[in-house]
Amino acid sequence: MSESQRELMKGNHAMCLGAIRSGARAYYGYPITPQNEATEYMSFHMPKAGGSFIQAESEIAAINMVFGAAAAGVRAMTSSSSPGISLKQEGISYIAMAELPCVIANVVRCGPGLGNIAPHQGDYFQATRGGGHGDYRTITLAPASVQEMAQLTYKAFDLADEYRNPSLILSDGVIGQMMEPVDLATIPAKDAPKKDWAVGLGQDKRERNVHTTIYLEPEDMAQMHLKLIDKYDRIRREVQYYEEFRTEDADILIVSYGNSSRVARTAIRHLREEGKVKAGMLRTISLWPYPYRILNEIASNYKAILVLEMNWGQMVEDVRLAIGDKTPIHFAGKHGGLLFTPAEIEEFVCAIDKDPNNPKTAWTPIR
Amino acid sequence: MLVEMIFAGFGGQGIMTLGMTLAYAGMIEDKNVAWIPSYGPEMRGGTANCNVIISDDVIGSPTTDTPGAVMVMNLPSFHKFEPKIKPGGTLIVNSSLISDVSKRDDIKSFYLDTAGVAKELGNLVFAGMVALGGLNEAMNLVKTESLEMALKKLLPEHRHKLIPLNVEALGRGAALVKNGS
Amino acid sequence: MSDVKTIAEPVQEKLVFDRPKSLTKRGFTYCPGCGHGVIHRLVAELIDEFGVQDRAIGMASVGCSVFSYWFFDCDFISCAHGRAPATATGVKRAHPDAFVFSYQGDGDLASIGMAEIMHAANRGEQITVIFVNNAIYGMTGGQMAPTTLENMVTTTSPLGRDPILAGGPIRMVEILANLDGVAFAARGSSSSPRNILKAKAYMKKAFRSQIEKKGFGIVEILSNCNTNWRKTPQEANKFIDEEMVKAFPLGVYKDVFADKSKK
Known part of the structure; x- marks a missing residue:
């Protein structure tokens, strides 16, 4: 019998554990199958870790809560399944434009429409081409095991912070529902990095921080676009996992x-x-x-x-x-x-x- | 080693937990394991089932259409999964609820009166453990101590007093298989 | 008047009016006569009076006040349409000691953002909501709002708002006052100096609700949109006093600070 740090976990639970261990301290979700284990897990474990959990009134509200928490400098996450992710696209577009880090997990089910709750990979374009309105991209990682649900979610937060960009976890009903061992040693608990651009207290000792997504002058918007494009190019060079x-x-x-x-x-x-x-x-x-x-x-x-x-x-x-x-x-x-x-x-x-x-x-x- | 198994029965027979217990025990023995509940069309037709895979290698598909072993606890499960077993595979049948008998001669079949044993142990809830003990014996999967450790991990603290009886149920199931039920 | 000083010598200077510290130096970009300027000023005065400028975090909504972060001198987030209460929730949960407020118009709060405002209020989020109701979508050019009065002409109710087809003006503070999480809910008006002072008194209690951790505080302020109402500012303020208040009675609808023994 080895003294391994392995735990048998459901994929959706492992994803949440990966998030908490990476320092996530805000999770906002809404019930939808097949990702309910995530929201349920977070309702207990997020407050225990000293973070905030809210079962939001809608997917839209949940992603906008993430917007607020991310702007406030907290590692923040939401999860859902395909129809719910469609609803979140508004918020994801805003978060991408405001260059805020967060993690959004999609435990993909079958669409279009309500479809069914069986696993599917139909949200690939939505995930990899931006998903909402406007010219942006989200870093998208696709776990193929429960171990990766934990590890890639953990990693997704680091990437989100490094590039100040939303990261997506794209899994599906099978990966979310199945149980496999997770090696806890691969996701050591850590504190999230401090962010000097976050809204918060102590404004008398610094410049004020404003997060906005509106640039009415096309010349100003073009500057922002160029900044984003430059960032996306950097991500394209540096993040290619296989x-x-x-x-x-x-x-x-x-x-x-x-x-x-x-x-x-x-x-x-x-x-x-x-x-x-x-x-x-x-x-x-x-x-x-x-x-x-x-x-x-x-x-x-x-x-x-x-x-x-x-x-x-x-x-x-x-x-x-x-x-x-x-x-x-x-x-x-x-x-x-x-x-x-x-x-x-x-x-x-x-x-x-x-x-x-x-x-x-x-x-x-x-x- | 690569063993792909399906556990099936009525909802409420503890099918999911039985599969999890075996998967956990496999993990304790440093094997690769995967457990997945029935999904999609498999959920219909009066059965709850789960797939359990134990392997020395990294596990590919977490589901299987050609299981090496099947443990069925009710009649609809018997009809659904008995034909799918790989030639040379193993079938564990809960004969307390299933009177049908497999006509296949390319598999090994065991018929266990799980309810009879469970009643002797004082509670019908042990029926599943009897079957699991039989499966484990027939397939030579994991040590009984590993299953006991798995139960300690999976059962809530207030149920731990039931572990000795569960372990006894495992042993009784194994004995039934050894004696060629 | 350049010779005044030389006549009254020596001069005792007494500052009676200044720009609140919590406003930036930037001049307002609102239409002349619009209520936003004065309501901005009230919010900034109260941020100063409560001494919370170093921890005030504002949520701008979508509408004419989308650029309110140009004018308030504190941390700010420009939110998605209607979602300010949700974003404020995320901020407040991250920084429970911050002073978090949203500044929303009627289309934003009472139409597209109905779910977010209701649930933030019902959760008793410790935030302060300033709700500016001018009965119209101003920024997009004068379309019908959920608060548009019956028979009022807008660009999308050219024959007047027909309550049979389009419902009537929605009274948000009355609805919100019914929720347990709400500590303070009131409706004031920006139509006259007297009403402005009263509105400020209401806003003060909505600030206190948050600062003293009593719960969710909201003040609705009737304001004019003289441009889209096609009126002069004077006519517009008269319209508030004579017509708008009939649909939207002024007053306090919930007050945790009220002396209950007087009831």
Whole structure:
């Protein structure tokens, strides 16, 4: 029996623990499945950690409370699931423009509309292209395990503070609901950094701090845009997270993230055990910035690329942006909230391996 | 080692907790483990179920359509999951509530009168533990001490006095399997 | 008058009127005759009087007062439309000892921000809300507001507000006064010096509600929008006194400081 620091936790709980240990002291949420464990966990543990918890009257109110807490210099978080994240977009746009750090977690369910509560990856564009109105981006991290729910949320706060920008955690119902061990040693409790730009007390001893998002003069707004663009460029250079799995000798490269990438891992192992196809995977962890660089570097090592997403094809556009037509791209989607099975992924891979240029499965933006 | 299992039964039979107990015990033994409650279409049809995976390697898919072992506590679960078991896999049947018998000869099946044993222990709530003990014995998954430690972690303090009886239930289940029920 | 000094020598100078410390040096950009200027001044005077300028944090709303942080000399957040009470909540929970106030118009508070104001009040957030009601959307050019009077003509009620189709003017302080979290709720007016002084007295209690941690405090102040009402400032203030007060009676609707033995 080892004296490990491992705890068996639900993904949604691990995410909250990661937040509190990173120094988050404000959480505002609203009930929606499949993320309720997060709000429930925070209702008990956030006050215990000396922070503030409110079950807000709406998703809109919750994100605007986060706006206030973030402006006040506190590490602040909200979480929701897809329809609720749509409501939060107003606030996220304001927070991005005001250049305030915070973390927003989306435990994605199936849409559009009310959809269902099953896991899905349909919010990829919303998460990686800004999501609300205006020209902005949010740092987006996609955990594929309960351990990563804790660790990436922890990391998301650091990134948010470093760049003064909202960070998103994009998970889904499976990652949120499942239990796996979390190594607590990877998320040591720490205090949040002090922020001299925050609103607060002691204004007689400093310049006043104002956080605004309105610049009526186009010239002033352009200055702000240039500042943001400069920041986003810096983030794009510095934050490109991914994991390579058995890519070194692979013929077919799977590109996937989150829950889908786990099923792909099982399929890849099985294909190799059976001696059928040597497949490997690039699992993207940061979805914005997208790891274009590595994908561009390695793409020509493979006969074909298979993009797996539980949607109609969103990240596949980023793959195409990364590699152009260096290597044939194929896409396999999964719909309605159904999960991929290893068997069906194996079937796709075998088919592509036989005919890497098959126009029937090849993905192209040109119709 | 990679064992993918499905636990299924009525809501209220403690299915989720049984799965969690096994996952926790696996973690105590430094294995990779994953537990996930039934999701989507699996939630319908009178069964509550969870997937438990224990593995030496990093776990890929947390769900499985071809489990290596299935533990069913009610009849709808039996019909739903018995056909899915991988050839060579294991089936644990709660024969107190399920009179059907598997016709498959490519799996090992065990029929445990969990309620009978539980009643002897003084409370029907131990039926699930009897089944878990049987599954653990049949699959040779974890040590009983690990399950006991897991229970200590999972049960609230005021329930800890029930742990000895739970451990006895595990042992009785294991004995049933050993004796070829 | 440059020779006054030489006549009355020596001069005892007594300062009777000055700019509050809590206002910046920037001149107001509001329309001449608009109530915002005087209401800003009242808020700034009270920040000075309570000595909380070093810990005052304002929430600007969306509407004509969107740039109120140009004029108040303290930390500020320019909030999303209607959401100031939620943002104020986040700030106040982070800094319980700060003096947190929102300055909102009627479209912002009583229409798009209805949920946020109701729930902040119901939670008894220790914040002070200054609610300026001029019965119209001023900044966007004179559209109908939730507080627009019956039969009042606006750009989106060109035949007058028809209560059958559009409802009637909504009375916020009366509604909010019913909530347990509210410590002080009153309605004043900026139409005359007498009303302005009374409004300031109300605002003082709404400040005290927060500073003495009694709960949520709100003061609604009837104000004119002479530009969009198509009136002169004098006519507009007369309209407040003669018409607006019929729909929006002035007075105190909730007061935790009141001497209950007098009732």
